[in-house]
Amino acid sequence: MMMSDEELQHLLSQNDPRFAQEQQFPTTIDEEELEDDDGEEDAGGDGTPDDEEEDEGPSTTTTKIGKKSKSAIIENNFTKRKDEKTEKWYASCNHCKKEFSLGISGGYGSLKRHLQSTHVVEYAKIDKGKGKQTQISRFANSQPFGNFSYDDKKHLTGMSHLIVEENLPFIFSESLALRDYAQGTLNPQFRNYSRKTIKKEVIRQYNLEKEKLQIFFANFDGRVSICSDIWEDTYHHLYYLGLTAHYIDDDWNMHKRVLAFREFNDRHTADNIYILIERILIEYNLIDKVFAVGFDNASNNTAAIPRLRELCGASTLMGRFFHQRCACHILNLCVQDGLAALGNVLEVVKGGIKLIWANTPLKMQWRQYLKDRRVNYCAFPKDLSIRWNSTYNLIQVLVRYKDHFPAFLRQTCNYIINPADIDTCEKIVNVLAYFNNATLTFSHVYKPTANEFFVEAVNLAGAFCEFSDAAYVSYFCDFMKQKFLKYYSHIPHIYGIAFVLDPRYKLPYLANCIDYYYASFFPTQEFDDNPIDPKQEFNEISNLFHQLYNEFHAQYGNAPPPMQRTSSSSKGKSLLKSAFGSLLKKSRATPATEQSSGNELSLYLTLNVDYEVGDDFDVLKWWKENERTFPILSKMAKQVLAMPISTVAVEQEFSAAGNVLTDFRTRLSPSSLETLVCFHDWLKAQRRTQEITITPSRHFMEETTEGGESD
Secondary structure, rough: OOOHHHOOOOOOOHHHHOOOOOOOOOOOOOOOOOOOOOOOOOOOOOOOOOOOOOOOOOOOOOOOOOHHHHHHHHHHHHEEEOOOOOOEEEEEEOOOEEEEEEEEEOOOOOHHHHHHOOOHHHOOOOOOOOOOOOEEEEHHHHEHHEEEEEHHHHHHHHHHHHHHHOOHHHHHHHHHHHHHHHHHHHOOOOOOHHHHHHHHHHHHHHHHHHHHHHHHHHHHOOOOOEEEEEEEEEEEEEEEEEEEEEEOOOOOOEEEEEEEEOOOOOOOHHHHHHHHHHHHHHHOOOOOOOOEEEEEEOHHHHHHHHHHHHHOOOOOOHHOEHHHHEEEEHHHHHHHHHHHOOOOHHHHHHHHHHHHHHHHHHHHHHHHHHHHOOOOOOOOOOOOOOOOOHHHHHHHHHHOOOOOOOHHHHHOOOOOOOOHHHHHHHHHHHHHHHHHHHHHHHHOOOOHHHHHHHHHHHHHHHHHHOOOOOOHHHHHHHHHHHHHHHHHHOOOOOHHHHHHHOOOHHHHHHHHHHHHHHHOOOOOHHHHHOOHHHHHHHHHHHHHHHHHHHHHHHHHOOOOOOOOOOOOOOOOOOOOOHHHHHOOHHHHOOOOOOOOOOOHHHOOOOOOOOOOOOOOOOOOHHHOOOOOOHHHHHHHHHHHHOOOOOOOHHHHHHHHHHHOOOOOOOOOHHHHHHHHHHHHHHHHHHHOOOOOOOOHHHHHHHHOOOOOHHH
16 A cells, blocks of 8 residues: 655654564554444544544553544545445545445444454554554563564574474474464565474573573572483384473463483383482582482482482481472272272273274164163273373273163173172262362472371371272272381371471371371270380371471571561362371360470470361462461472472373374484473473573573484
């Protein structure tokens, strides 16, 4: 469209840089919708589109176009005409000749939307009037569109982040479809980068972020917990060791970082595991800053613990808490033993479900069968032998149709399922629900889990008691119970310390939980033959808690004196239930008895927190608000509560690696795979506002090059 001399002079007088070059137009428009005035009369006007008021003044908080800008929509982009017979107004687009009806009084919403969607550049040229400007969302901190200019470096960085975050191959940057889309809708000056350029940029950004982490941990005043596991690349038959770090920052936010995803093709002996982990810890300046190490139950991992404990300089006391087994892995072993004991019951039920899976006409009959009875249809999920929760989900759906599924199979396939088997499955679901809830709780990555172990352990103990007398189900529970007690006949003391560091519970609550736990697993008539004494267990945890406090007090004894105490609570979704919740009143009725270890500790252990069962309590928020009141205990809580009790964080990265290394992308070298997995995790941390703001050295600001394998 040709501009008149008056329009050109107006633009020059505005000194608007939006028209200086073709590149200066928005990538994304983020402004309020213009109200559609069709059929409405303007107050004080004569009903025509030209009867408009001036804008009242500039605004810095809104992007709504004033009435003067409505006029600009018509004058610069549309030709108006009025039908004398119908007295309706019409506007014809000067760019594509499409005609719009404006109604009796004239409406502009449809015109604005047409320009926004079809003629983006021309829409951007509309004079917004006195200071009102379109905003560009997300880019340049939402700077006005008039200040936006195309930045090739930002384009390169953004493209590299896109490829890493979305697990795209490097060659995606050469896509012709991407070029056509970007040039046609966003910026005609958009250009593709080669895969080698993108790879160099990814490596450069990875090295920048890695050095930030190295500097951060070098100056970190505290300890982190680490988790490690081993993953197999089935394409190349290579093995990788993944290692994550977990810590709580000064603002009481939980952090997780993938430190390494390192090729590990040596024999998986304790010595080799130790050597590789040592190398990674030295790389990130964490040798003397490890509080606990989380492994699965492999014997070679356990054998590596003594050397790692010595390497990390764990004190005699802290060394007792250094090794943590993956709680989710132990729960999985328990359930697998229980499901194996069920044998024929599950096989009969799964056999009927497989008939529906394998027969499409039968599946359609099943849907119609439910529809005729006005029952909502829910597909049976796939059952994976290596994932017990898939069996749990499958049985859950089956129980929903307990009154329909056996009858349907009997009528259509003459396949008989005993009603007693369905009843057994229903009871099994109730038991597995406790294990499922515990697994979900222990799998949290960005919230503390160690303080929740006693919660779920007591609930599991209650579940075993509840179903101990149920026919056949008790047999199923006995197998799970035996496996559970193999690992948790003595609950790790660090979980008791973490429990006390949750301000809701304290020592009286811990004593009641321990009593209930052992009374449930070892009934009174059998307890005389059991060597475990609940009182002794409680006393050991209580003594260790005081000893650990004294150790922290010796290290941080110059902390500011306690201020006036406060309390906080946060209501929300209930996470406490069953046997555990029933202990609350009993625990609060028990007076606190406190050993003399200092005013701060006595103050904390006798503090009552406003909390009821059913509240969703944010323990980190409480410690943040009370850090000045309990300076020593807060240091202790940061290290203990940051400790994960599962290796789920590492296993999540194995899934991420599987998404990176696909059937169509098998030529990545081990170093490139580690770069992508780690950098992907660090970018996700930035999305969670967990970015580490440290200026890297000049060395890493220069371009990084690396020889090349194809992607």
